[in-house]
Amino acid sequence: MRKESMSGFENYPAEAKALEQKIVRLGIALGIDWSDQVQVRALAREAISAEHDRTLTAASHGDRAALAKAELFGLAALMLKTMEESAHEGFLTHGGPVWKTFGRALWAEYATRRQD
Numbered sequence: 001m002r003k004e005s006m007s008g009f010e011n012y013p014a015e016a017k018a019l020e021q022k023i024v025r026l027g028i029a030l031g032i033d034w035s036d037q038v039q040v041r042a043l044a045r046e047a048i049s050a051e052h053d054r055t056l057t058a059a060s061h062g063d064r065a066a067l068a069k070a071e072l073f074g075l076a077a078l079m080l081k082t083m084e085e086s087a088h089e090g091f092l093t094h095g096g097p098v099w100k101t102f103g104r105a106l107w108a109e110y111a112t113r114r115q116d
Helices: 012-030 037-047 051-060 064-088 097-115
Strands: 003-005 008-010
Touching: 012 064, 012 097, 037 051, 037 064, 037 097, 051 064, 064 097
Parallel strands: none
Antiparallel strands: 003 008
């Protein structure tokens, strides 16, 4: 289903699916067990903390694992943006099971930081 928006035609479900597929592939490359809540929460913590800056620095120096993590974090940001844009257009977009797991961990980390 294509949805017309101010910026043109958007296919939010297809975009979310493609983003999740890339997230899954990077997770495999990084050895992430998406059913391991502790590991996923640590990844989310890194994504929204100062560790993220260290990851980007390592990635810029050729560290392949850091580069994969940096790409994963960027894809997560794109997924959130896609979901936000679709909601503004009145269309709810949902990710699959991997995104839901990672998204919940990101929101939990965000909520924890707001309480501190």
